[in-house]
Amino acid sequence: MQKPILILGACGQIGTELTMELRAKHGAETVIASDIREGSESLMDSGPFELLDATNYEAIEDVVMHYEIDEVYLMAAMLSATAEKFPMRAWNLNMNSLFNVLNLAKERKIGKIFWPSSIAVFGPNTPTENTPQNTIMEPSTVYGISKLSGERWCEYYHEKFGVDVRSVRYPGLISWKTMPGGGTTDYAVEIYHKALEDGTYDCFLKPNTRLPMMYMDDAIRATINLMEVEPKKLSIRSSYNLGSMSFSPSEMAESIKQHLPNFEVGYTPDFRQQIADSWPSSIDDSVAKTDWGWQPQFDLDNTTKAMLGNLGPKKE
Ligand SMILES: NC(=O)c1ccc[n+]([C@@H]2O[C@H](COP(=O)([O-])OP(=O)(O)OC[C@H]3O[C@@H](n4cnc5c(N)ncnc54)[C@H](O)[C@@H]3O)[C@@H](O)[C@H]2O)c1
Numbered sequence: 001m002q003k004p005i006l007i008l009g010a011c012g013q014i015g016t017e018l019t020m021e022l023r024a025k026h027g028a029e030t031v032i033a034s035d036i037r038e039g040s041e042s043l044m045d046s047g048p049f050e051l052l053d054a055t056n057y058e059a060i061e062d063v064v065m066h067y068e069i070d071e072v073y074l075m076a077a078m079l080s081a082t083a084e085k086f087p088m089r090a091w092n093l094n095m096n097s098l099f100n101v102l103n104l105a106k107e108r109k110i111g112k113i114f115w116p117s118s119i120a121v122f123g124p125n126t127p128t129e130n131t132p133q134n135t136i137m138e139p140s141t142v143y144g145i146s147k148l149s150g151e152r153w154c155e156y157y158h159e160k161f162g163v164d165v166r167s168v169r170y171p172g173l174i175s176w177k178t179m180p181g182g183g184t185t186d187y188a189v190e191i192y193h194k195a196l197e198d199g200t201y202d203c204f205l206k207p208n209t210r211l212p213m214m215y216m217d218d219a220i221r222a223t224i225n226l227m228e229v230e231p232k233k234l235s236i237r238s239s240y241n242l243g244s245m246s247f248s249p250s251e252m253a254e255s256i257k258q259h260l261p262n263f264e265v266g267y268t269p270d271f272r273q274q275i276a277d278s279w280p281s282s283i284d285d286s287v288a289k290t291d292w293g294w295q296p297q298f299d300l301d302n303t304t305k306a307m308l309g310n311l312g313p314k315k316e
Contacts (some may be wrong), residue, residue: 002026003111006069008054008097009076011039014116014170014219016178018073021220023047032067035076040178054097057104064109071227072101073114080120080143081272082182087142094146102153105163113165114227117151117239119212120144120184121169124278131280133241133287140278151238158237166226167239171283174303175216176310184275187249188213192307195256195263202266205273207250210281214244215298215306222294229292236287243283244296245303255304 005026010019010033020043022031028047036053038044050063054076063069076097083090104110122131123138139145147169157163172185180186187203194201222242247255253265288294298306 002030003070004030004032004067005071005073006032006034006060006063006067006110007073007075008034008052008060008101009074010049011035011037011043011178012075013173013175013178013180014216014223015073015075016040016043017175017216017220018075018223019043020046021224025224032063032069034063054100055093057100060100061104061109064104070111071114072104072110072112073223074098074101075116077116077146078143079181079183080118080141080275081184081186083143083146084141084271084275090142091146094143095149098150098153102157102163102165105165106157106161111164112227113163114223115150115154115165115167116223117147117167117169118143119169119171119279119283120275121148121151121239122278122280126280128281130282130284131241132284133236141275144278155238164231165237166234168222168226168242168288169239169283170219170242171212171214171244173214173216173219174307176307177216184272184279185211185213188252191249191252191256191265192304192311195260196308196312199260199262200264200266201253202268203249204268204270205249205276206269207265207267208248209273209276210246210248210251211276211279212243212246212281212283213303214242214296215303217306218244218296218298221297222288225294226292233291235291240288240291240294241283241285242288242294243285245299246282247300252300252304255300256308258301259304259308
């Protein structure tokens with residue numbers, strides 16, 4: 001039987017869908033959602049919720065003890081674009097929340113942790129095509145620096161203290177249930193909303209900026225699969241490369257035009273262009289495939305169909 005799970009940052013883009021999926025799988029009462037704010041109505045109505053600050057160790061410890069939590073998914077963070085505006089707040093949130101859960105596991109108050117890293121751990125000197133699991137990592141953003149530091153601490157806590165922490169480097173995530181929270185790949189969600197609402201979109205990246213992306217269903221499946229794998233199969237305790245598809249804004253626009261032929265896209269790159277230029281265009285995730293059988297299911301055209309189908313006018 002699944003022991004109780006706590007999700008920190010459950011009301012965000014990933015946390016919302018992760019909470020719903022884990023509740024469908026293990027039962028609503030087994031999955032405690034928490035955040036510093038309330039989430040969508042469907043999330044709030046679907047099971048237990050605690051207002052909880054992931055930077056407050058004692059508050060997390062109280063909730064862990066109260067519900068006899070065994071697994072923690074730490075989804076609270078400040079994302080790439082917002083972190084460039086508030087560097088110290090981003091560093092404090094991203095690092096202190098991670099230390100809190102790592103230390104709870106070190107003290108054997110929880111058994112297992114999921115903590116997401118990002119393709120932002122790579123930098124301008126990293127090979128951009130088919131970026132390997134192990135390669136040059138010199139991130140040039142506050143967010144990337146916090147994620148790379150987090151990866152090193154995860155591996156350290158595993159090696160020194162036997163902490164069972166698991167992680168993937170998510171690419172940009174595309175979903176329709178919750179809006180993204182201030183990342184550099186947010187255009188890939190906004191574009192569908194604008195295509196349906198206005199028939200036009202002004203993209204903040206250049207037309208040919210190719211980045212690794214993933215549909216949310218694949219990301220949630222990867223996360224849950226990784227958490228269910230026997231520990232001995234895991235050769236990486238920093239964070240696994242995770243790939244699915246890569247495309248540019250102009251390729252995404254073309255895929256939308258297959259369904260909405262009059263859709264028009266303009267391009268006004270802003271500060272996020274520089275962040276995107278420092279990231280890989282495609283990811284080699286062969287280690288995740290070998291170790292725990294990772295296989296993506298959604299390509300760009302499937303993603304477009306799913307996004308427009310779910311966001312568009314409902315047919316009777
Ligand atoms: N969405 C992506 O494309 C993407 C890509 C790579 C990695 N990630 C990583 O995945 C994780 C989740 O990302 P997301 O897209 O769901 O982010 P999000 O911004 O949508 O959600 C983060 C949630 O954390 C909450 N939060 C903020 N400060 C908090 C605090 N002190 N205590 C508790 N909760 C707090 C916010 O209210 C929000 O609901 C993050 O670690 C992020 O870096 C996301």
